[in-house]
Amino acid sequence: MKSTKEVLVTRTDYWSLQPDEVYKALNTSKDGLTQGEASARLETAGYNELPRQGFSALGVLVRQFGNPLFVILLAATIVSFFVGSPDQAITILIIIALSVVLGFYNEYKAGKLIDELQRKVSIKAVVTRDGKVSEIEARLLVPGDVVTVYIGDIVPADMRIVEVKDIEVDEATLTGESFPVVKTSQGITVDHPTAHSAGNYLFTGTVIVHGSAKGVVTKTGKETEFGYISKSLARPHPQTEFQRGVKQYGNLLIGLTMALAVAIFVLNAALNHPLLQSLLFALAVAIGLVPELMPVIVTICLSNGANNMAKQRVIVKRLVSMEDFGNMDVLCTDKTGTLTEGKIILKNYFSLDTESDPRTLLYALLSSPALLGERITGNPMDVAVWEFAIARGMGDVTKPYTKVDEMPFDYQRRMVSTVVKDDGNITLVTKGAPESVIAQCGYYDSSGTSLPINDDVIAAANKRFQEYSESGYRLLAIAYRKIEAKEAYSVKDEVALTLLGFLVFTDPPKPDAQAAIKRLEELGVQTKILTGDNPLVARKICQDLNLPVRRVLDGPELTHMSWSDFKAAVEEADIFARVTPEQKLEVIKALKENHHVVGYMGDGVNDAPALYEADASISVDSAVDVSKDAADIVLLEKDLMVLAQGIDQGRKTFGNTIKYVLMGTSSNFGNMFSAAAASIFLPFLPMLPMQILFMNLLYDISNLTLPSDIVDDEDTRWPRHWDISFIRKFTLFFGPFSSLYDFLTFGIMLFIFNASTPAQASLFQSGWFVESFWTEVLVIFVIRTRRIPFVRSKPGKWLTIFTISAVAFGTILPFTFLGSFLGFTALPPNYWLLLILMVATYLLLVDAGKVFFYKVCGF
Amino acid sequence: MAALGLFDYYIITISFSIAFILAVSLFLYSKRKRPAAGGQVRTSVRTTLANFTFICVLTALLVFYIVTVYIRSYMLFAIGNIVVELLLVYYVMKNRSIH
Numbered sequence: 001m002k003s004t005k006e007v008l009v010t011r012t013d014y015w016s017l018q019p020d021e022v023y024k025a026l027n028t029s030k031d032g033l034t035q036g037e038a039s040a041r042l043e044t045a046g047y048n049e050l051p052r053q054g055f056s057a058l059g060v061l062v063r064q065f066g067n068p069l070f071v072i073l074l075a076a077t078i079v080s081f082f083v084g085s086p087d088q089a090i091t092i093l094i095i096i097a098l099s100v101v102l103g104f105y106n107e108y109k110a111g112k113l114i115d116e117l118q119r120k121v122s123i124k125a126v127v128t129r130d131g132k133v134s135e136i137e138a139r140l141l142v143p144g145d146v147v148t149v150y151i152g153d154i155v156p157a158d159m160r161i162v163e164v165k166d167i168e169v170d171e172a173t174l175t176g177e178s179f180p181v182v183k184t185s186q187g188i189t190v191d192h193p194t195a196h197s198a199g200n201y202l203f204t205g206t207v208i209v210h211g212s213a214k215g216v217v218t219k220t221g222k223e224t225e226f227g228y229i230s231k232s233l234a235r236p237h238p239q240t241e242f243q244r245g246v247k248q249y250g251n252l253l254i255g256l257t258m259a260l261a262v263a264i265f266v267l268n269a270a271l272n273h274p275l276l277q278s279l280l281f282a283l284a285v286a287i288g289l290v291p292e293l294m295p296v297i298v299t300i301c302l303s304n305g306a307n308n309m310a311k312q313r314v315i316v317k318r319l320v321s322m323e324d325f326g327n328m329d330v331l332c333t334d335k336t337g338t339l340t341e342g343k344i345i346l347k348n349y350f351s352l353d354t355e356s357d358p359r360t361l362l363y364a365l366l367s368s369p370a371l372l373g374e375r376i377t378g379n380p381m382d383v384a385v386w387e388f389a390i391a392r393g394m395g396d397v398t399k400p401y402t403k404v405d406e407m408p409f410d411y412q413r414r415m416v417s418t419v420v421k422d423d424g425n426i427t428l429v430t431k432g433a434p435e436s437v438i439a440q441c442g443y444y445d446s447s448g449t450s451l452p453i454n455d456d457v458i459a460a461a462n463k464r465f466q467e468y469s470e471s472g473y474r475l476l477a478i479a480y481r482k483i484e485a486k487e488a489y490s491v492k493d494e495v496a497l498t499l500l501g502f503l504v505f506t507d508p509p510k511p512d513a514q515a516a517i518k519r520l521e522e523l524g525v526q527t528k529i530l531t532g533d534n535p536l537v538a539r540k541i542c543q544d545l546n547l548p549v550r551r552v553l554d555g556p557e558l559t560h561m562s563w564s565d566f567k568a569a570v571e572e573a574d575i576f577a578r579v580t581p582e583q584k585l586e587v588i589k590a591l592k593e594n595h596h597v598v599g600y601m602g603d604g605v606n607d608a609p610a611l612y613e614a615d616a617s618i619s620v621d622s623a624v625d626v627s628k629d630a631a632d633i634v635l636l637e638k639d640l641m642v643l644a645q646g647i648d649q650g651r652k653t654f655g656n657t658i659k660y661v662l663m664g665t666s667s668n669f670g671n672m673f674s675a676a677a678a679s680i681f682l683p684f685l686p687m688l689p690m691q692i693l694f695m696n697l698l699y700d701i702s703n704l705t706l707p708s709d710i711v712d713d714e715d716t717r718w719p720r721h722w723d724i725s726f727i728r729k730f731t732l733f734f735g736p737f738s739s740l741y742d743f744l745t746f747g748i749m750l751f752i753f754n755a756s757t758p759a760q761a762s763l764f765q766s767g768w769f770v771e772s773f774w775t776e777v778l779v780i781f782v783i784r785t786r787r788i789p790f791v792r793s794k795p796g797k798w799l800t801i802f803t804i805s806a807v808a809f810g811t812i813l814p815f816t817f818l819g820s821f822l823g824f825t826a827l828p829p830n831y832w833l834l835l836i837l838m839v840a841t842y843l844l845l846v847d848a849g850k851v852f853f854y855k856v857c858g859f
Numbered sequence: 860m861a862a863l864g865l866f867d868y869y870i871i872t873i874s875f876s877i878a879f880i881l882a883v884s885l886f887l888y889s890k891r892k893r894p895a896a897g898g899q900v901r902t903s904v905r906t907t908l909a910n911f912t913f914i915c916v917l918t919a920l921l922v923f924y925i926v927t928v929y930i931r932s933y934m935l936f937a938i939g940n941i942v943v944e945l946l947l948v949y950y951v952m953k954n955r956s957i958h
Binding site for chain 1: 865866868869872873876877879880883884886887888890891892910913914916917920924928929931932933936937940941943944947948950951952954955956957
């Protein structure tokens with residue numbers, strides 16, 4: 001297999017061309033394509049997207065036959081057709097076909113739904129067409145488009161770089177290289193460069209981690225390098241807690257079923273029952289036991305939940321994450337825009353000796369990327385400074401200045417610098433986190449004069465910084481340095497700066513944030529703040545929101561902890577301040593190791609690693625592409641109230657899934673167990689294989705509306721987890737109730753209605769079919785709720801209609817032509833009286849059993 | 860040894876079902892969730908008996924079902940069921956709760 005390092009970047013040697021030649025080679029220009037040309041090229045090249053994997057009608061159909069028991073039963077049906085009873089074989093085949101069609105229809109419908117939901121989350125690209133810069137959907141890009149990418153963007157297509165600004169790219173998804181690589185716009189002379197050596201290319205799916213660049217699209221969609229190797233690079237998501245639970249449960253049940261089927265066959269054979277009939281009966285019992293519709297029910301539950309969440313403007317990109325979303329007990333979130341408005345305003349500015357010193361504002365404007373009229377690259381503080389200045393008629397104070405160079409912000413330096421020229425004077429202006437900027441200062445500004453900085457000045461500056469910070473404001477320091485003219489400037493020039501003053505920003509808490517946090521707390525979800533901001537700002541916001549703060553951990557503090565101390569500390573701390581993206585990731589890992597189901601909500605490039613690691617990762621539609629792509633769930637509205645509604649929906653989905661599991665493990669299991677036991681001592685089969693299969697089909701149909709059932713409020717109050725131990729106890733306790741009433745029915749049919757000979761087999765089978773079906777289906781009303789008596793919980797409308805209809809159908813079946821065909825016979829009137837009383841007692845007994853199981857034993 | 864008749868099998872299976880439920884009940888009772896650390900579990904005879912009301916009903920049901928089927932009287936079966944149902948309704952109403 002070709003390794004990623006051997007991938008050829010392209011079949012045309014754009015890499016050797018200079019930027020101007022690249023435009024010509026791709027029949028485009030600096031103004032980009034015309035809209036007409038772009039449309040024409042879209043016709044030829046197709047949409048810039050990879051074929052969606054994992055969802056096709058054929059794939060869904062094939063999966064319906066994935067259950068090995070289906071294959072065994074089909075084989076047995078063929079044998080039956082040639083050796084035994086052809087009528088019976090055809091009936092079984094029809095029932096199996098109906099199950100397959102039903103499964104296919106529901107899974108296909110659910111797949112289509114999630115496919116449509118995913119399309120709502122679009123990735124955008126900044127493109128120049130007809131000389132105008134605009135944002136379009138990345139799937140509309142065509143070769144020749146001129147695209148600009150910024151920090152945090154996922155590269156939307158393969159591009160030859162034509163302009164570059166200190167760009168560094170994370171190409172790990174393409175090359176496996178952990179460290180970001182620096183790119184250039186100049187031509188290179190390497191023959192047939194690989195992705196590793198193509199220093200003037202940007203590849204689809206890679207992430208801009210520093211700087212910005214402009215490039216001309218060379219390849220789109222499946223023609224890109226990512227398209228070629230996407231299959232081999234597809235990184236599977238780790239299994240969610242819910243997926244692990246479902247798999248564990250399925251394996252347990254299939255193992256039990258196989259064992260039971262083998263035992264029935266061997267015992268019946270040993271008792272000289274007809275071999276083929278014994279085989280068909282054993283297989284039918286096995287089919288009756290296997291929750292073959294469980295994937296369908298789970299998918300319907302999840303897709304119903306996703307659909308409901310979409311109505312609340314929560315898009316679930318990955319269905320299986322929804323259960324973990326509902327069950328998370330810790331939500332880690334960034335601060336800005338989540339707890340706060342996300343709209344930062346400039347509150348105040350001052351130099352070391354003057355309040356509202358105009359020079360401080362001027363230098364702040366000079367160090368803003370908006371200075372040259374480019375779009376503001378998402379830094380809200382730049383926007384706030386410009387909005388402040390423009391509102392006060394000071395928007396043109398920077399006009400005499402020309403930008404010479406720029407050193408963009410990064411997470412290591414925590415500052416940004418701009419080199420500007422004015423009448424031949426060149427000045428480097430630095431703006432950034434006060435600690436970082438002050439550390440680079442050798443001087444301070446005193447009424448326009450640079451004086452050597454000393455401890456007293458630093459202490460005074462820190463004091464004001466601290467006072468503001470403790471009041472919940474965020475400060476940036478401004479410093480400058482007169483610098484000599486040279487060809488290029490770099491971060492190495494950010495030394496011996498003169499400290500000028502500070503900018504005071506605030507991002508007020510959202511009006512509804514306090515209520516939302518309270519709601520999360522009521523839902524049993526603990527909120528923890530992970531922020532790059534300083535601890536004081538984070539603490540003040542928490543105080544404003546009444547968010548309890550037990551401990552605040554600082555990034556540097558975390559660095560020196562052992563893993564065991566770290567794991568203990570993350571339990572106590574509510575605020576993690578000044579944390580790096582790697583530390584955010586470590587916090588999530590530690591919480592998961594502490595057996596929490598952890599959600600993470602973030603919208604920045606620094607949130608992406610944590611988003612990927614979290615059990616339920618949540619982003620917002622306005623987030624940077626890399627975060628949105630890493631997230632399982634996207635909130636179309638960035639507020640915590642929406643989140644609480646989503647959690648509620650996730651829990652309802654989990655609740656309905658568990659109901660199906662409990663149904664399958666109690667009544668269904670009990671019925672099949674009694675069928676197995678009865679087949680040993682009765683002189684005829686207690687139920688014919690096709691009767692068992694038909695009952696199973698009716699039962700499954702009645703359960704299809706379970707995903708729409710109402711979930712009790714108390715079941716959504718706290719996070720719940722997949723608990724195999726609980727399911728096992730539930731099965732052991734409630735399963736035998738069903739068997740008890742089956743055996744009682746056997747007694748009634750044998751000794752009261754004298755159906756004890758092979759000639760009376762049909763009456764016996766009809767009597768047991770109806771009783772078994774009634775108890776199996778009606779018990780959902782008791783099992784679906786923990787409330788005692790069960791009538792205190794209102795079931796869903798459709799569940800009630802389907803269940804009652806299924807019972808009615810099962811009741812009249814013995815009197816119909818279909819019933820005769822299936823081997824049933826009409827039942828005597830007295831039977832119905834006994835049946836009603838017996839089923840009523842059964843339902844009450846199960847309800848009384850709940851008193852013992854839930855109330856006495858506390859499960 | 861004489862071969863077992865259908866009625867013997869019936870008594871065995873229905874008794875086994877109830878015996879199994881009783882055994883599981885005792886097992887679950889021994890594994891019941893205790894109150895949080897520092898809490899006390901009430902272990903008075905009265906409480907234990909109250910906790911096992913349900914088990915007593917089950918045992919009574921066993922006898923009732925065997926007798927009614929033995930005498931083959933659906934009327935007795937019907938009346939007995941109604942009595943049991945009334946008892947169960949009283950029991951669940953007395954223990955009504957929302958967990």
